[in-house]
Amino acid sequence: xxxxxxxxxxxxxxxxxRAHAPYLAHGLDRLPGLESLLAAGAxxxxxxxxxxxxxxxxxxxxxxxxxxxxxxxxxAIGDLAGALPLLRITGELSDxxxxxxxxxxxxxxxxxVPDAEPAGFLALALGKHGAQELNYSSDxxxxxxxxxxxxxxxxxxEPGEAAQRVARTLMQTMSHVDGExxxxxxxxRLRPASEVSPLAxxxxxxxxxxxxxxxxxxxxxxxxxxxxxxxxxxGEAFLAAIRPFVWRKSLDFGAxxxxxxxxxxxxxxxxxxxxxxxxxxxKKGRGGIREVEFYAQTLQLIHGGRNPALRQRxxxxxxxxxxxxxxxxxxxxxxxxxxxxRLRTIEHRLQMVADQQTQTLPSDPAAxxxxxxxxxxxxxxALIAELEEICEAVGSRYDKLIAxxxxxxxxxxxPSGEDQAPDLxxxxxxxxxxLAARIxxxxxxxxxxxxxxxxxxxxxxxxxxxxxxxxxxxxxxxxLLRWEELLANLPSAINLFRLLEARPALLQLLGRILSLxxxxxxxxxxxxxxxxxxxxxSAFDLPGDVAALSAEFADGESGDDYQGLLDRVRRKVGEKxxxxxxxxxxxVRDPRTIGQALSRIAEAALxxxxxxxxxxxxxxxxxxxxNELVIMGYGRLGGGLLTHASDLDLVFLFSGEHGAESxxxxxxxxxxxxxxxxxxVIAALSVPTAEGALYEVxxxxxxSGAQGPIAVSLDSFExxxxxxxxxxxxxxxxxxxxxxxxxxxxxELERIIHTVLTMPRDAAKLRADVLHMRGEMARHKPARGPxxxxxxxxxxxxxxxxxxxxxxRDHIALLPAxxxxxxxxxxxxxxxxxxxxxxxxxSRFLIAARLLAPDSEEPPRAAREVLARACQCGDWEELKxxxxxxxxxxxxxxxxxxxxxxxxxx
Numbered sequence: 001x002x003x004x005x006x007x008x009x010x011x012x013x014x015x016x017x018r019a020h021a022p023y024l025a026h027g028l029d030r031l032p033g034l035e036s037l038l039a040a041g042a043x044x045x046x047x048x049x050x051x052x053x054x055x056x057x058x059x060x061x062x063x064x065x066x067x068x069x070x071x072x073x074x075x076a077i078g079d080l081a082g083a084l085p086l087l088r089i090t091g092e093l094s095d096x097x098x099x100x101x102x103x104x105x106x107x108x109x110x111x112x113v114p115d116a117e118p119a120g121f122l123a124l125a126l127g128k129h130g131a132q133e134l135n136y137s138s139d140x141x142x143x144x145x146x147x148x149x150x151x152x153x154x155x156x157x158e159p160g161e162a163a164q165r166v167a168r169t170l171m172q173t174m175s176h177v178d179g180e181x182x183x184x185x186x187x188x189r190l191r192p193a194s195e196v197s198p199l200a201x202x203x204x205x206x207x208x209x210x211x212x213x214x215x216x217x218x219x220x221x222x223x224x225x226x227x228x229x230x231x232x233x234x235g236e237a238f239l240a241a242i243r244p245f246v247w248r249k250s251l252d253f254g255a256x257x258x259x260x261x262x263x264x265x266x267x268x269x270x271x272x273x274x275x276x277x278x279x280x281x282x283k284k285g286r287g288g289i290r291e292v293e294f295y296a297q298t299l300q301l302i303h304g305g306r307n308p309a310l311r312q313r314x315x316x317x318x319x320x321x322x323x324x325x326x327x328x329x330x331x332x333x334x335x336x337x338x339x340x341x342r343l344r345t346i347e348h349r350l351q352m353v354a355d356q357q358t359q360t361l362p363s364d365p366a367a368x369x370x371x372x373x374x375x376x377x378x379x380x381x382a383l384i385a386e387l388e389e390i391c392e393a394v395g396s397r398y399d400k401l402i403a404x405x406x407x408x409x410x411x412x413x414x415p416s417g418e419d420q421a422p423d424l425x426x427x428x429x430x431x432x433x434x435l436a437a438r439i440x441x442x443x444x445x446x447x448x449x450x451x452x453x454x455x456x457x458x459x460x461x462x463x464x465x466x467x468x469x470x471x472x473x474x475x476x477x478x479x480l481l482r483w484e485e486l487l488a489n490l491p492s493a494i495n496l497f498r499l500l501e502a503r504p505a506l507l508q509l510l511g512r513i514l515s516l517x518x519x520x521x522x523x524x525x526x527x528x529x530x531x532x533x534x535x536x537x538s539a540f541d542l543p544g545d546v547a548a549l550s551a552e553f554a555d556g557e558s559g560d561d562y563q564g565l566l567d568r569v570r571r572k573v574g575e576k577x578x579x580x581x582x583x584x585x586x587x588v589r590d591p592r593t594i595g596q597a598l599s600r601i602a603e604a605a606l607x608x609x610x611x612x613x614x615x616x617x618x619x620x621x622x623x624x625x626x627n628e629l630v631i632m633g634y635g636r637l638g639g640g641l642l643t644h645a646s647d648l649d650l651v652f653l654f655s656g657e658h659g660a661e662s663x664x665x666x667x668x669x670x671x672x673x674x675x676x677x678x679x680x681v682i683a684a685l686s687v688p689t690a691e692g693a694l695y696e697v698x699x700x701x702x703x704s705g706a707q708g709p710i711a712v713s714l715d716s717f718e719x720x721x722x723x724x725x726x727x728x729x730x731x732x733x734x735x736x737x738x739x740x741x742x743x744x745x746x747x748e749l750e751r752i753i754h755t756v757l758t759m760p761r762d763a764a765k766l767r768a769d770v771l772h773m774r775g776e777m778a779r780h781k782p783a784r785g786p787x788x789x790x791x792x793x794x795x796x797x798x799x800x801x802x803x804x805x806x807x808x809r810d811h812i813a814l815l816p817a818x819x820x821x822x823x824x825x826x827x828x829x830x831x832x833x834x835x836x837x838x839x840x841x842x843s844r845f846l847i848a849a850r851l852l853a854p855d856s857e858e859p860p861r862a863a864r865e866v867l868a869r870a871c872q873c874g875d876w877e878e879l880k881x882x883x884x885x886x887x888x889x890x891x892x893x894x895x896x897x898x899x900x901x902x903x904x905x906x
Contacts (some may be wrong), residue, residue: 008081027073101229120150250529287391353831473511474862549604622664627656785856794887
């Protein structure tokens with residue numbers, strides 16, 4: 001049954017094709033059966049007919065040529081009739097290119113080894129072919145690779161020679177022109193080192209090239225790469241292996257400079273018309289096809305390493321993804337996409353006329369009118385008027401992109417050497433001449449990151465505004481010292497310099513980070529790419545809940561292994577912790593909100609890494625039926641309020657029988673199984689990888705402390721808590737929270753915790769134990785400095801002791817978060833209401849001080865101001881007064897509950 005399309009002007013399309021496109025007229029004349037279907041509007045049947053046009057041909061080459069003519073004719077008429085969208089047309093042409101290459105590879109292998117099954121040879125599609133956006137008369141630019149161990153060959157053939165024979169035969173099949181035409185022109189110049197390399201390259205040699213010596217333009221080429229023909233699985237494995245080369249983990253603002261230079265060369269070397277008119281190139285001219293492609297690819301190269309959703313091959317899909325990510329204004333994305341579609345359609349009209357690979361408007365007025373009328377326009381003047389509007393819309397946006405990311409914020413380059421001293425003095429640096437000599441020392445080879453010409457050139461572009469930002473920072477000398485440490489630790493800093501050049505506002509923020517927050521400065525010295533997320537408008541949003549964070553941390557690349565998981569979690573956690581630190585010093589959040597977010601991040605990291613470590617462990621040792629790992633958090637993690645310096649206090653337990661045995665290739669008994677698995681989880685959380693460290697893990701709160709096994713069964717844990725645990729262990733349990741494990745195991749552990757916390761107690765003995773423990777702690781672990789609001793008497797530890805004592809004595813307010821427990825105790829009349837604000841004031845200060853005064857000593861003036869602002873105080877003196885008042889409130893409650901006076905140091 002014939003399906004008739006109600007879309008399109010089929011009679012008009014055929015008439016325009018015959019009148020204005022000799023190539024299409026030739027196709028219609030050669031294929032009357034096809035024309036009949038098209039005239040009737042039966043486009044799907046016409047395409048099926050075209051795909052079968054080569055059946056019965058004597059050779060593969062002849063079959064492909066016949067199919068090419070029929071398919072190009074059917075698609076062109078459907079296009080002219082308005083019945084086929086652009087992506088359908090380019091997709092059909094790309095699919096035909098895939099089929100052609102696949103058939104040509106198989107035919108070439110069998111020409112040498114007739115009975116062989118094709119294997120070990122593949123084609124990667126790049127450019128428009130890779131994006132499945134081929135033109136009517138486009139070259140294809142494949143890269144041909146082979147596996148010497150799998151490629152069929154005659155016994156006397158060397159693998160390399162066999163591969164070259166396949167490549168040469170394939171080229172003949174695809175590109176040779178005879179009376180039936182040709183299949184595709186094939187250009188192999190995009191292969192690695194094309195001037196010296198063979199036509200087909202061993203897979204391992206290609207991997208070595210892209211890992212070590214590939215050029216910048218090759219990264220952009222592989223944005224759209226796709227395994228298209230031959231051994232597809234091997235091709236996909238190859239592309240996965242070179243993914244780190246294409247998609248860099250850090251933002252790559254060097255891509256802007258590279259593509260900007262390439263644009264300049266294209267524009268300056270382009271001999272055609274500078275603006276739409278006769279001789280204008282709709283691909284290479286300003287505002288043409290290539291600039292839309294470069295616009296999308298530039299932003300993909302910058303951001304795609306961090307955001308896999310941007311790794312689209314289609315230009316329109318790329319623009320949509322960039323808009324969804326907030327990197328491109330949606331109106332710009334839509335306008336560029338619509339312009340791109342129209343430019344591609346005009347490009348097709350140019351190529352339909354005579355099947356020529358051209359993107360240039362004819363210089364002859366009559367020929368220009370002919371193209372316009374093929375498109376349905378009245379004449380060439382109308383076509384040029386439309387192109388002027390399109391190309392200006394594209395060109396202005398593209399120019400803005402290059403200018404925006406290359407802007408230096410209006411800064412003037414600073415001279416080098418001794419000539420810098422006057423400028424440095426004007427910026428306010430005290431010893432300008434010494435600083436000038438110091439800066440010259442950076443450039444003289446002492447700093448590894450500044451030894452190359454490219455690095456020094458990139459640094460020159462930011463030196464002036466960088467030093468101005470340091471001069472304006474709260475502590476210029478501290479900023480300079482930490483900048484030097486950062487440079488000394490970086491093997492390469494070009495990308496950092498490019499980022500700062502592209503985003504001048506980051507310079508001021510960098511100055512504040514280096515001046516104010518030693519832990520953040522140290523983190524930057526290890527990973528300069530931590531600045532990358534700060535260019536995103538969402539950088540100052542809070543992270544989501546634990547479930548959302550877990551999904552984000554677990555979302556990796558296809559093919560990622562366990563090591564990839566460890567690296568990914570470290571990278572993402574590091575970025576989020578850094579961003580939260582910046583939010584804190586910028587004063588955009590209450591420090592307690594930051595602490596809660598830090599806790600959610602840690603909990604999500606624990607969940608993902610525990611799952612990953614368990615899966616990796618089970619590959620070797622199998623599982624134990626009905627036994628599961630359960631993990632509990634104590635201390636600040638249990639209470640859900642971490643600082644940037646917090647360890648993770650964890651206890652590992654397991655459900656089920658401890659005597660059971662696992663079912664893997666290397667079985668283990670229950671206790672040994674879960675102890676080793678727990679050690680794997682601890683390692684997953686604490687062992688540094690190439691992406692740095694994650695958390696310190698403290699397991700000393702487990703049953704029997706450091707002398708006991710890492711993991712015990714839930715039954716053993718319950719027995720220990722009821723029969724052998726000390727009072728301080730029950731106090732710690734009051735702030736414990738189950739973080740990981742199966743629902744049944746979690747519920748059972750929560751039951752155990754509740755029964756332990758509500759067991760009958762001798763109130764006098766409990767009071768004596770609590771006071772004895774706090775006294776011993778004060779003697780052996782005194783405050784580290786005048787700002788240690790945790791350990792100082794009247795501080796946070798005393799609040800915790802008060803809270804846990806009342807929880808255990810009265811069996812109420814059994815909530816692991818101290819603020820919630822305090823609120824319940826206040827409601828019960830056991831503590832005064834001002835204890836809630838005292839805890840809030842001390843907690844705010846602790847969280848902020850871990851970044852701004854990590855040694856608990858009084859920080860420089862600028863950090864004091866930030867601390868005061870974070871703690872909702874007008875100045876440092878007000879903050880100190882508030883902290884003193886909070887400690888007096890705690891001391892008063894201590895006296896009321898215990899009848900003991902606290903001596904408060906001032």
